[in-house]
Amino acid sequence: MTKAFEIELPDSYSELTETLDAANKILTTAVDDARTLFHTPVVSSYDGKTISSRVMVLREFNLENRKMRFHTDQRATKINEFSSISSATIIGYDPNLKIQIKLQGTVITHHDDEVTKDAWNESTSRSKKCYSVKGGSSKVIDDPASYDIKEFNVEYGYQNFAVLVFTFDTLEFLFLKSTGHRRAIHKWNKDLKSSWLVP
Numbered sequence: 001m002t003k004a005f006e007i008e009l010p011d012s013y014s015e016l017t018e019t020l021d022a023a024n025k026i027l028t029t030a031v032d033d034a035r036t037l038f039h040t041p042v043v044s045s046y047d048g049k050t051i052s053s054r055v056m057v058l059r060e061f062n063l064e065n066r067k068m069r070f071h072t073d074q075r076a077t078k079i080n081e082f083s084s085i086s087s088a089t090i091i092g093y094d095p096n097l098k099i100q101i102k103l104q105g106t107v108i109t110h111h112d113d114e115v116t117k118d119a120w121n122e123s124t125s126r127s128k129k130c131y132s133v134k135g136g137s138s139k140v141i142d143d144p145a146s147y148d149i150k151e152f153n154v155e156y157g158y159q160n161f162a163v164l165v166f167t168f169d170t171l172e173f174l175f176l177k178s179t180g181h182r183r184a185i186h187k188w189n190k191d192l193k194s195s196w197l198v199p
Contacts, residue, residue, distance in 0.1 A: 006033070009097065012177065016194040019173040019184040020063075023101050026094075027061040027068075038101065041092035043070065043166075045081040045107070052081065056164075059119070066105070066168050066188060071119060073131055074111050074162040082107040088166055098176040105168035116163050131157030174199065 007025045010018055030038035044053040060069035068090065072078065082088065086106040093100040110116050120128070132154065169189075175182045181199035186192060 009099075012180070013175055013182040013184075016184050016186075016196065019175070019182065020171070020186050020194065022099070022175075023171055023173050024061075024063045026097070026099065026101065027058070028063075030092075031058055031061055036097070037094045038092040041090050041101075043078075043164075044089045044091075045078055046085055046087060047081045048085060052078065054078070068103070068166040068168065069119070070164040070166070071123070071127070072162050072164055074160050076162075078164075079109055079111075079162060082109050082164065090166060090168070100172075100174040100176075102172040102174075103166070103168040104170045105166055108165045108167070110163040110165065111161075112159075115165065116158075116161055119163050120158050120161055125154050128154045128157050128161075131160040172197070 007029050009022050009025065013019050013022070026036065026038055030036050033039060038058065040055045040057055042053050043056045044051055046052075056070045056072070058068060059071055060067065062068075086108065087104075088107045089102065089104050091100065091102040169187065171186045173182075173184045173186070176199075183197040183199040184194060185197055186194045
């Protein structure tokens with residue numbers, strides 16, 4: 001067994017259930033543990049013409065409900081992208097674990113509702129501060145210093161706060177090992193169907 005950021009993982013994978021169990025442990029732990037790169041997976045969207053990818057902080061993972069939660073700024077471009085085309089891919093890789101996890105599914109955006117209120121109330125003041133920047137993220141500006149946050153009420157940022165709830169219908173697990181890689185895919189339609197893939 002290999003110990004990585006306080007969870008036990010197999011040294012090899014011979015059963016499909018082991019790959020899903022490992023993914024569950026990794027992603028559940030990654031919510032609160034920044035030592036793994038799965039704490040900040042890449043979230044990709046598609047606007048009908050181009051694919052956009054960005055690193056985001058994983059705030060919640062629930063395998064039973066197949067949900068992941070991320071926080072963002074309501075003014076960000078990805079809000080319009082996901083509102084128009086909800087399809088998304090999330091991928092993470094940790095070289096210490098030699099494991100990649102890729103999920104595909106759909107995103108629902110939330111703004112000023114019960115989901116965002118609960119998430120906001122659970123957030124730290126440090127996290128809330130990010131949403132008080134004027135103008136919104138990725139806006140073209142002349143002087144970045146004029147956008148530094150100085151005097152502000154941390155609760156003011158709530159009006160710009162949004163939550164992305166990602167529901168996945170596939171989870172692909174890849175484990176790299178010189179003696180034999182393992183790749184598995186888990187798909188949910190009505191029931192879970194798991195298969196090995198050529199790695």
